[in-house]
Structures are given as structure tokens and as C-alpha cells.
Amino acid sequence: MSQPQVSMPLNDTPEQEELRSTVRALAKKYGYEYMAKKADDKEYPTELWKEAGELGFVGVNLPEEYGGGGAGLLELSIVQEELSSQGCGLLMLVVSPAICGSIIAAFGTPDQKQRWLPGIASGEFISAFGITEADAGTNSHNITTTAKKEGDEWVLNGQKTFISGVDQADAVLVVARAHDERTGKLKPALFMVPTDAEGFSKTQIPTEVMLPEWQYALHFDDVRLKDEDLVGDSDAGIFQLFVGLNPERIIATAMATGMSRYALDTAVKYANERVVWKTPIGAHQGLSHPLAQCRIELEQARLMCRNAAARFDQGDLDGAATAANMAKYAAGEVSAKSIDQAVQTLGGNGLTAEYGLARMYAASRLPRIAPVSREMLLNYVAQTVMGLPKSY
Structure with a gap:
């Protein structure tokens, strides 16, 4: 059986550029401070979720006939990355439209699609x-x-x-x-x-x-x-499950790369402004080189995410699985590394509430653990891609 031919444009289309710009504007309106206050007050980011739904961002990947944007996971990954790059990524984007929406759109009966997809697309119905x-x-x-x-x-x-x-x-x-x-x-x-x-x-x-x-x-x-x-179909449950898990990995990857961007932007701004001995600290290679390494690895992870999303959207499910697992690993590593280096760049200020990095430090571990651990991702690549034997 021949594999689908997949094209992966390296640059955003004009429509994707507009989507990215519009989502970023919304994200800047709310930002990290909004999310931190919501967490402290034990409240959900209801206003952000509601506005994202009204603007069509939550259901951008779902079919138009059920209220979605008719685009794909690549567009949903853009939404998640841009929100996360401003410190306000939404975990439920990984779950409701990406996992649940994808499974229902692919396998639900017409009645089930009509029952659940319009609400998932608008954000008015949330599925865990x-x-x-x-x-x-x-x-x-x-x-x-x-x-x-x-x-x-x-x-x-x-x-x-x-x-x-x-x-x-x-x-x-x-x-x-x-x-x-x-x-x-x-x-x-x-x-x-x-x-x-x-x-x-x-x-x-x-x-x-x-x-x-x-x-x-x-x-x-x-x-x-x-x-x-x-x-x-109860006889095809395992196949249906993995059709949902690949979108989960892709949108989680986008969230992790967005977190990495937030951390590096914060660190670079500080390194340009903080002057010691009459020189911005960013001029010193002890800080500039680690940040540059993070930026290189971030761009690699972003390309891998784009590859995984494009393969899924174009029907290459086997290729999407491999690409999604690899992208998720790369994004988890660079998000943790970027936030760690950002804290180091700011020194003591990296642990203050003002810069919003210390709170993200614990969160930076999540992409290396969930929704699948880095060790299981390495198992997948070793066994499925490279043909190495299982240890279990």
C-alpha cells in the first residue's frame, strides 16, 4: 500500500500568517499576568476561552458543516503556539478540539457529530x-x-x-x-x-x-x-484512539514551543537591557551562546511540529504518528532547556514574580512527562523507526 504524498510548506500561507497575527493580538490582550491571577484565584481562564471560541480559534480544525473553521491541526497548532508564546496557552485546546474533536469528526455518527462538534468548535461544550x-x-x-x-x-x-x-x-x-x-x-x-x-x-x-x-x-x-x-465502532476502538492521540501530541508540542518562545523572549529582552560593567549582559558569550542554542533547537522543534501536523492533515496517519512522537520529544526538551536558561540569564530576578519564569519552571517539566513521557517516545523511535528490539 503506497503512502500518501505529503507537502509541507516551510512558511505560513497568507491565511496562516493572518491567523497567527490575530491570535497573537488576542494573547497579548490577556497575557501571562492574566493566567497567573486566574491560577491564584483558583479560577479558569473563562474569558480567554470564550473569546477564542467566538473568534473561531478553538474549533479552527473542525469541519465547517459543524461550526468549525474547516482548516486542520496545523492551524490549531498555530493557535496554541501563539497563545503560549504570550504566556497564556490553553491546556484544554490539547484535549477538547484536538483529541475529542478529531475522534468524533473522524468516527462519530452523523447524529453524534451534530450533537457534540458545534459546541466543541465554539468552545461552549468542553470535552475532557x-x-x-x-x-x-x-x-x-x-x-x-x-x-x-x-x-x-x-x-x-x-x-x-x-x-x-x-x-x-x-x-x-x-x-x-x-x-x-x-x-x-x-x-x-x-x-x-x-x-x-x-x-x-x-x-x-x-x-x-x-x-x-x-x-x-x-x-x-x-x-x-x-x-x-x-x-x-467498538471493534475499531484502538485505531480510533490513536487517531486522537496523534493530535494530542501535536498540539502539546505547539504548547511547549510557545512556552519556549515566551522564556527566550523574556531572557533576550532582559539580556539586552541589563547592564553590568557598562556592557549589556547579552554581549557575553556565557549567556548569548546558551540562548542561541535554545533558539536553534526551538526552530527545529517548530519544523518538526509543522511536519507532523501537515502529515496528519493530509491523511498520512503512519507518518504523522512518527513525526508527532519525534516532535513531542524535541519540544519537551527545548521547553525545559529554554526556561532553565532563561532563569539562569535573569539570575535572582528569574525567581521573582515580576518576570513569570519561576512559576513556569515547574510547568516546563510537563511536556517531558505528559501526555506521554520522553522515555516512551524514545522507545517508540528505537523500536518502530529503527527496528530495535523491545525490552518489555
């Missing part, structure tokens, strides 16, 4: 995504959340952990294992579970990462669902 379990980690084959068919209903039982934005969400797209009546075995299946469903409960997980979007543990105790809550 539930896959991670404490005893499964990144091994989705060990998921123990199960859905059993009883009459005309599915009965969901189990639990999930580190699920983002659940109290902001109207529903959670849950990855479960359904009983196959023909074989008696379990197979992956995806269910849209309303957050107000009977038997559904959530518990916030305390973390030291100060973001205005929080993590939750979920519990499903005989949650009853209808067939119309089963997304797509």
Missing part, C-alpha cells in the same frame, strides 16, 4: 479525555475500566487519574474496555460520559504546578450509558 489509570500508566493494554452491555445500556465501572479540566468539562471521552459478546474478551472502546451522570465522581489532585487548569481522579460506579454514547 480519560485514558490514564494509576496501574496502567502508558500501557493502555492494562486499562481496567470496563463497559459491559446490559440490555440496551452500557454499564461503566473503573477509575482514571490525571485527567485535565474535568470540572470545566461537560463530558469526558473515556477509554474503556468493552466486553465482546462473541469472544468473551475485552476490547478498547470510547464512550462520551456526561460529567453530571449518576455514578460519576471526581477528586482534584493537588499539584505544585500553578496553572489555571487542574487535574482530577475520576471514578465510575455503575455509570449507565446508551448506545449513542459509544463513539464510533
Whole structure:
């Protein structure tokens, strides 16, 4: 079977340039200070999310017939990167339009698409995504959340952990294992579970990462669902799942590269203005070279993100998977490195509230851990790309 021919323009089209400029203007209107205050006040960035939805940014990748922008993941990655470059990236962009929207648009029935996609596109309906379990980690084959068919209903039982934005969400797209009546075995299946469903409960997980979007543990105790809550085909659940996970990696990559840009912009501005011994500190190679290295690695990660998004948008799903995993690794590394070097450039000021870097220091670890760890990304490249044997 021949692979799709993929073109990847290295520069933005005029439409993409306009999108980037418009999103950046919105991001500057809110900025880091807005997000920090929301986190301190334990509030969501509702105003930013609402305005982004009204301007068509949240659903830019979703089909026009369901209220979306009719563009692709490349455009959604532009939205996420530009927001993040101003210190106000939105974690739920990774989840609601990228993962859930992509899966529903690809596999949902016409009724499901009409039911959920317009709200996801406008931002008025938010869907969280539930896959991670404490005893499964990144091994989705060990998921123990199960859905059993009883009459005309599915009965969901189990639990999930580190699920983002659940109290902001109207529903959670849950990855479960359904009983196959023909074989008696379990197979992956995806269910849209309303957050107000009977038997559904959530518990916030305390973390030291100060973001205005929080993590939750979920519990499903005989949650009853209808067939119309089963997304797509229960026989193709694993394929459907990975069609959603590749967009997750791509938009998470865009968020990480945006964070890196924010850190480097802050450091460069400071290094140009801070004068010691009559010389701006940025003139010293001990500071300028590490910052330049970060900038080079940032541009590499941005190109890798663009490649992954272009492959996904043009239907090269196998190529998109490889590119998305590589891009996610590169972005995670450079975001952590850039923020670390930015703090070092500012010295003591790098730890003050004024510059907004210290708070981002803990957040810079997230792209190296979630939604998939750097170690599992390296496993993927070693085994899938290079043909090396598995250790597990």
C-alpha cells in the first residue's frame, strides 16, 4: 500500500500568517499576568476561552458543516503556539478540539457529530479525555475500566487519574474496555460520559504546578450509558484512539514551543537591557551562546511540529504518528532547556514574580512527562523507526 504524498510548506500561507497575527493580538490582550491571577484565584481562564471560541480559534480544525473553521491541526497548532508564546496557552485546546474533536469528526455518527462538534468548535461544550489509570500508566493494554452491555445500556465501572479540566468539562471521552459478546474478551472502546451522570465522581489532585487548569481522579460506579454514547465502532476502538492521540501530541508540542518562545523572549529582552560593567549582559558569550542554542533547537522543534501536523492533515496517519512522537520529544526538551536558561540569564530576578519564569519552571517539566513521557517516545523511535528490539 503506497503512502500518501505529503507537502509541507516551510512558511505560513497568507491565511496562516493572518491567523497567527490575530491570535497573537488576542494573547497579548490577556497575557501571562492574566493566567497567573486566574491560577491564584483558583479560577479558569473563562474569558480567554470564550473569546477564542467566538473568534473561531478553538474549533479552527473542525469541519465547517459543524461550526468549525474547516482548516486542520496545523492551524490549531498555530493557535496554541501563539497563545503560549504570550504566556497564556490553553491546556484544554490539547484535549477538547484536538483529541475529542478529531475522534468524533473522524468516527462519530452523523447524529453524534451534530450533537457534540458545534459546541466543541465554539468552545461552549468542553470535552475532557480519560485514558490514564494509576496501574496502567502508558500501557493502555492494562486499562481496567470496563463497559459491559446490559440490555440496551452500557454499564461503566473503573477509575482514571490525571485527567485535565474535568470540572470545566461537560463530558469526558473515556477509554474503556468493552466486553465482546462473541469472544468473551475485552476490547478498547470510547464512550462520551456526561460529567453530571449518576455514578460519576471526581477528586482534584493537588499539584505544585500553578496553572489555571487542574487535574482530577475520576471514578465510575455503575455509570449507565446508551448506545449513542459509544463513539464510533467498538471493534475499531484502538485505531480510533490513536487517531486522537496523534493530535494530542501535536498540539502539546505547539504548547511547549510557545512556552519556549515566551522564556527566550523574556531572557533576550532582559539580556539586552541589563547592564553590568557598562556592557549589556547579552554581549557575553556565557549567556548569548546558551540562548542561541535554545533558539536553534526551538526552530527545529517548530519544523518538526509543522511536519507532523501537515502529515496528519493530509491523511498520512503512519507518518504523522512518527513525526508527532519525534516532535513531542524535541519540544519537551527545548521547553525545559529554554526556561532553565532563561532563569539562569535573569539570575535572582528569574525567581521573582515580576518576570513569570519561576512559576513556569515547574510547568516546563510537563511536556517531558505528559501526555506521554520522553522515555516512551524514545522507545517508540528505537523500536518502530529503527527496528530495535523491545525490552518489555
